[in-house]
Amino acid sequence: MYLLGLSALALAAVWLAVRITPLQTVSAGGQTVRVGAASLEWSLSGPGQLDLFGQSIPTRPHFDGPIRPRLELTRIHADAEVARLLRSGDHERLTLEVGRKLAAGWLRYGAWETAVAAGLVLLPLAAWTGLRRMPPGRTVLVLAGGVALVAAINAVGFYLLASDTPQTLREVRSLEDLVGAGPLSPVPRAEGPPLGDVRVVALGDSTAAGTGNGPLPDPTALDKACRRSADSYPLALAGANDWRVLNLACSGATIREGLLGVQILGDQVAPPQLAQAQRATQASVVTVSVGANDVRWADLVRLCAAAPSCDDRASTAFFQNRLTRFALAYRRLLRHLAALPQRPAVLVNEYYDPFGPDVDCLRQEGLTQQKVRVLRSRLAALNAVLRQGAETADFTSVRPDFTGHGLCSAQPYVQGTADRAPLHPTAAGALAIALADQQALPTKAQ
Structure with a gap:
């Protein structure tokens, strides 16, 4: 009965942690994206989520596991270097780091979510052991067991079922790869003299x-x-x-x-x-x-x-x-x-x-x-x-x-x-x- 209650508490902590853990900020290619997890799904495979100007768009790639990436576009700003690369058509340099940074952001989010979930388990367990006036040794065992169970659930969610997510994100060269559109290509200036006035x-x-x-x-x-x-x-x-x-x-x-x-x-x-x-x-x-x-x-x-x-x-x-x-x-x-x-x-x-x-x-x-x-x-x-x-x-x-x-x-x-x-x-x-x-x-x- 104790193990069943602890498991339910751990699952609830993971569910809540996914909802409240702050998304991780990634900047690349003149865009800033926040990376995190979408709401938990009970299916073992499905699309991620891209939040774009208030619209929730399923990603073209599918991801394994109930915990899937969510990306939220927060800023479009082409600095001088990005603008120069766009005009020159050198998209390779512009997009080289996008996938790597998305994958790194996802892993940072996973670490933060695990820490948040552990904290959500520790609080009620600490209160419960205090009310039961458990001896210090047993209290430590109960708290350690709760943290270990949360870590195990997250390991399944993030690192076993979703083991391919970092690699899939590394292959993303631009947000267009996530939703199926072609990469951004320059629109050449029309022929004719400059209209300076x-x-x-x-x-x-x-x-x-x-x-x-x-x-x-x-x-x-x-x-x-x-x-x-x-x-x-x-x-x-x-x-x-x-x-x-x-x-x-x-x-x-x-x-x-x-x-x-x-x-x-x-x-x-x-x-x-x-x-x-x-x-x-x-x-x-x-x-x-x-x-x-x-x-x-x-x-x-x-x-x-x-x-x-x-x-x-x-x-x-x-x-x-x-x-x-x-x-x-x-x-x-x-x-x-x-x-x-x-x-x-x-x-x-x-x-x-x-x-x-x-x-x-x-x-x-x-x-x-x-x-x-x-x-x-x-x-x-x-x-x-x-x-x-x-x-x-x-x-x-x-x-x-x-x-x-x-x-x-x-x-x-x-x-x-x-x-x-x-x-x-x-x-x-x-x-x-x-x-x-x-x-x-x-x-x-x-």
């Missing part, structure tokens, strides 16, 4: 392009294909500061097809926005508006309007899958932005709430208060990823304020369902976003 570069989707508002005075074929407007917030921000802006935003752009890769627009091909941005060698500000197309926000709104409810399992699972994929692509974008040689101030714009408290005018479109609450919660989840990612990269996240100017208000900042670009900012909405960006600019960039 450009102060602001705008990257993003139709929100930044100003889609649906007044046309540009002399648009190029690509401007028309991207549906860029004279009433976009990048142009409003530039006008307020007498800056020249390079607005590369394009309707329909995602991170993979638009910002980091080419975007096909009928008979037009938009080069990667980041490639074009690198021509602005003296730019001090980069604004980013991205994410809605990555999670297919417009499709989610249309489906929500047509369906009896918006929070069914299928649509929820679809959104969560798209959000996880976006978080992975967003991390790649942040690393590229952190490596820009001119070190511009980067403003990541969150999305505004287009609905507001009054949605009566949307009932005929199939959107009720309950449905809008679901859509608003999903928009909040997207914004949380944008905000946490920006903070991880030491960038600034900006949340425009459309309070009192939702779709059904007297002076909406959002285009209506019958307008050319429903739910997109009006010219007044673009000004509100530009004002939020202006207020968020660091003093050195103004």
Whole structure:
């Protein structure tokens, strides 16, 4: 009976120690990751866990044992050496130490967890032996037995069942190896002379392009294909500061097809926005508006309007899958932005709430208060990823304020369902976003 109780106490101590032991910090390749253990699983094999901007992502490699690694990205910061290696393509040196440091972090965590578990066992055993007024010799034996049992359980969990974990982590050259994406490769600068007089570069989707508002005075074929407007917030921000802006935003752009890769627009091909941005060698500000197309926000709104409810399992699972994929692509974008040689101030714009408290005018479109609450919660989840990612990269996240100017208000900042670009900012909405960006600019960039 005594041995059974001691075993239960030891198992509980290990379970609690895994939950409370501080994760170990590892820095390599311009990133800082905290390494620890995921919550205990009762299966003998399974994936680890990567925490990325609030999203919990299972790793591609599987690990033996109930105690599996958990990695949490806490910082993206390309110092001068990392930026130089990225530009030169020398990825071997950049990633050489990643796996070794991850494995070392895991082993440090295992040692700390064992010590914490031993302490959690010693406290109740010491109290119990004291209450029983055991003689010193027997007290020492009881305490030593508890510590030995905890050490044995941890030896099974960390060193026998999970014996391959350090080696698996040593083979990880980058976080992409954990989740299945390709390694970070540079986006070469687009051909053309440097644009030395450009102060602001705008990257993003139709929100930044100003889609649906007044046309540009002399648009190029690509401007028309991207549906860029004279009433976009990048142009409003530039006008307020007498800056020249390079607005590369394009309707329909995602991170993979638009910002980091080419975007096909009928008979037009938009080069990667980041490639074009690198021509602005003296730019001090980069604004980013991205994410809605990555999670297919417009499709989610249309489906929500047509369906009896918006929070069914299928649509929820679809959104969560798209959000996880976006978080992975967003991390790649942040690393590229952190490596820009001119070190511009980067403003990541969150999305505004287009609905507001009054949605009566949307009932005929199939959107009720309950449905809008679901859509608003999903928009909040997207914004949380944008905000946490920006903070991880030491960038600034900006949340425009459309309070009192939702779709059904007297002076909406959002285009209506019958307008050319429903739910997109009006010219007044673009000004509100530009004002939020202006207020968020660091003093050195103004």
